[in-house]
Amino acid sequence: MLERGEVANSWRRERWPSLRLLTPNWLSRLPGHHYDGPEPDGYMTMAEVTEFIERFAKVSRAPVRTGTEVTRVRRIDDGYQVMTSNGEIRCRALVIASGACNRPTVPELAAAVPESVEQLTPFSYRDPAQLADGGVLVVGASATGVQLAAELRRSGRPVTISVGEQARMPRTYRGRDVLWWMVASGIWDQRYDEVDDLDRARRLPSPQLVGTPERTTLDLNVLTAMGVEPVGRLAAIRDGTALFSGGLRNVFALADLKLARLLTTFDEWADDEADAPERFAPTQVPASARLQLDLRRGEIRTIIWATGFRPDYGWLDVPVLDPKGRLRHDGGVVDSPGMYALGLPVLRRRKSTFIHGIEDDARDVTNHLAHHLDGMVE
Amino acid sequence: MSTTVVNGVNVQALLDAREVLKGAPEAAQFVWRASSKWQKGVHSTTTIQNFFGLGEEQTHKSESVFDADHPAVFAAEDNGITPIEYLLVGLASCLTAGVASVAQNRGIQLRSVESTVEGNHDIRGILGADSDVRNGFNDVKVTFTIDADASKEDIEALVAQSQKRSAVFDALTNPTNVTVEVA
Numbered sequence: 074m075l076e077r078g079e080v081a082n083s084w085r086r087e088r089w090p091s092l093r094l095l096t097p098n099w100l101s102r103l104p105g106h107h108y109d110g111p112e113p114d115g116y117m118t119m120a121e122v123t124e125f126i127e128r129f130a131k132v133s134r135a136p137v138r139t140g141t142e143v144t145r146v147r148r149i150d151d152g153y154q155v156m157t158s159n160g161e162i163r164c165r166a167l168v169i170a171s172g173a174c175n176r177p178t179v180p181e182l183a184a185a186v187p188e189s190v191e192q193l194t195p196f197s198y199r200d201p202a203q204l205a206d207g208g209v210l211v212v213g214a215s216a217t218g219v220q221l222a223a224e225l226r227r228s229g230r231p232v233t234i235s236v237g238e239q240a241r242m243p244r245t246y247r248g249r250d251v252l253w254w255m256v257a258s259g260i261w262d263q264r265y266d267e268v269d270d271l272d273r274a275r276r277l278p279s280p281q282l283v284g285t286p287e288r289t290t291l292d293l294n295v296l297t298a299m300g301v302e303p304v305g306r307l308a309a310i311r312d313g314t315a316l317f318s319g320g321l322r323n324v325f326a327l328a329d330l331k332l333a334r335l336l337t338t339f340d341e342w343a344d345d346e347a348d349a350p351e352r353f354a355p356t357q358v359p360a361s362a363r364l365q366l367d368l369r370r371g372e373i374r375t376i377i378w379a380t381g382f383r384p385d386y387g388w389l390d391v392p393v394l395d396p397k398g399r400l401r402h403d404g405g406v407v408d409s410p411g412m413y414a415l416g417l418p419v420l421r422r423r424k425s426t427f428i429h430g431i432e433d434d435a436r437d438v439t440n441h442l443a444h445h446l447d448g449m450v451e
Numbered sequence: 452m453s454t455t456v457v458n459g460v461n462v463q464a465l466l467d468a469r470e471v472l473k474g475a476p477e478a479a480q481f482v483w484r485a486s487s488k489w490q491k492g493v494h495s496t497t498t499i500q501n502f503f504g505l506g507e508e509q510t511h512k513s514e515s516v517f518d519a520d521h522p523a524v525f526a527a528e529d530n531g532i533t534p535i536e537y538l539l540v541g542l543a544s545c546l547t548a549g550v551a552s553v554a555q556n557r558g559i560q561l562r563s564v565e566s567t568v569e570g571n572h573d574i575r576g577i578l579g580a581d582s583d584v585r586n587g588f589n590d591v592k593v594t595f596t597i598d599a600d601a602s603k604e605d606i607e608a609l610v611a612q613s614q615k616r617s618a619v620f621d622a623l624t625n626p627t628n629v630t631v632e633v634a
Binding site (some may be wrong): 305308 | 512590603607608611612614615618621623624626
């Protein structure tokens with residue numbers, strides 16, 4: 074098991090300090106290892122996640138080689154040659170478990186942002202104090218975008234949030250964590266080969282959730298009430314002016330409708346008359362959302378690109394990527410003999426990228442891997 | 452997908468095309484063309500017959516000619532609708548086509564789909580009367596009235612999805628690079 078840094082490296086180094094897990098503590102479990110502290114309904118801080126994973130590494134006696142960065146993988150004879158910062162390894166089978174979030178995605182139009190505006194990504198963002206005084210444009214309204222927008226607004230800064238496709242979710246529904254419903258109703262166990270549009274399911278933005286001790290919801294209505302100004306999707310930057318889509322109303326409508334369908338699924342699964350179904354107010358559409366914002370005027374001092382993440386396969390010298398740079402795999406079985414993947418969106422189930430989701434996926438993938446090795450022996 | 456639903460949209464052909472074009476992006480490159488000719492005053496006629504797509508020249512079944520002019524309140528002869536009204540034609544017809552296609556794909560039988568489109572326009576912009584007023588619409592409102600075998604939520608979802616996949620909605624709500632040259 075090769076780890077470029079320390080155990081739980083990305084949790085230590087690639088997350089902003091105030092982040093907490095989106096999943097409640099009781100749900101953060103690994104095979105034979107679960108949260109046993111006093112706050113089962115709370116959400117782990119980054120330090121706690123790091124400790125949790127470190128402890129699992131010890132308990133499971135995982136053979137981790139830390140400080141070993143993979144620099145190149147290529148196919149040889151009946152397996153792979155792995156070049157690392159600590160020398161070469163040869164193997165017959167290989168599992169890529171480097172995740173889907175190695176690099177922040179920044180759209181090409183970022184190149185047109187005037188120099189006077191500082192640009193940050195979730196990797197370079199630490200806390201509000203790091204930013205110049207003045208306005209912030211947060212681009213993207215998934216979990217990262219709404220969390221950073223709220224934190225920056227609380228620091229007193231004027232914040233504008235550019236909203237494209239979004240997944241609205243209440244933190245709790247009918248008194249329980251919304252993720253309890255995702256697990257209990259079976260949605261998160263839905264298999265990749267049962268999902269209608271798998272390609273789309275794998276590209277969904279992360280839900281607008283935040284883990285706080287108060288278990289508060291953080292959707293656009295909450296942000297608007299805090300004084301954050303929503304604008305449409307950032308469509309272009311022309312002569313130093315950011316141009317936003319005029320389709321904000323529909324983006325809100327789509328998210329509201331989708332949320333209503335999700336809650337209906339929960340209610341139908343619960344199939345009880347006792348608890349009245351809860352419904353949430355529609356996302357408030359600003360009377361007239363701004364369509365443009367002059368970035369040279371000084372109103373916006375910082376842009377934060379909360380526009381998603383992508384994996385980095387720069388080290389992978391095997392032709393298994395599609396034209397968009399995504400790994401070609403069928404439920405984690407990569408399109409090259411003996412190569413496997415884990416921890417990618419909807420890899421085998423909707424829960425694949427969550428901590429508790431790895432157990433079932435790992436079992437399936439390692440079964441296939443074991444058969445592959447058996448076949449090679451015969 | 453329900454096979455008993457008949458909205459007259461060949462959704463299977465569209466879904467098949469989507470699969471084919473995923474692997475052949477060059478065939479998906481279309482060029483839509485119109486040719487316009489000045490008549491007199493602010494009256495012009497625009498003709499549309501040919502376009503390019505699926506790797507070759509294509510032709511509509513017949514040529515269409517559109518008159519554009521301005522009404523009497525603009526001191527014109529009103530030989531046709533104003534150019535900006537053509538945007539309303541485009542938006543309404545695009546969203547309606549989307550509603551029908553999405554309904555077919557979702558197995559929803561439509562009985563009637565009607566819409567009204569209103570574009571609010573401050574003409575001080577085009578007259579140069581106030582430099583703070585833009586030339587185009589300030590906002591556009593589309594109102595659908597749909598009779599279908601579906602719940603109110605499902606109908607709202609149809610309309611939302613049709614906007615999400617609409618060429619004209621996108622062209623109106625997002626900036627587009629436009630080059631105008633003299634040949």
